[in-house]
Amino acid sequence: MKVNATTTYGLLAVGYIARNQDKGLVISQNIAKHYNIDLEYLFKTMQQLVRANLLRSKRGPRGGFSLAKSPSKITMLDIIEAVEGPLTSDLVLSDHAPRDKFAARAEKSSESAFKQARNALKAVKLSDLL
Secondary structure: OOOOHHHHHHHHHHHHHHHHHHHOOEOHHHHHHHHOOOHHHHHHHHHHHHHOOOEEEEOOOOOEEEEOOOHHHOEHHHHHHHHHOOOOOOOOOOOOOOOOHHHHHHHHHHHHHHHHHHHHHHHOEHHHHO
């Protein structure tokens, strides 16, 4: 599994907001400055997290972001999939070698490893990381 910059920024933003939620709404400029992230890029990422119902946003001079759920109800998988879309296993050897036992076994092993990784990410709650 390859994690891109957008996912990295999403994870960092959610963590920052979770750590600072007791101070009220968090503005994206503070996150961008703290992690040296381009503000526009970060803002687009945070909007994806809002659409996934992981963050709430409030516009205006007293606006900012907050968690939409308790940190114990947000998983690493939730954050990753909010930004990346659903994680899927892309190894499909049987399309090119439908009767090949090696291809079938490799595909099955890959799918098993993918499921384990997905379950591991699902088991890690934001609250565990704080």
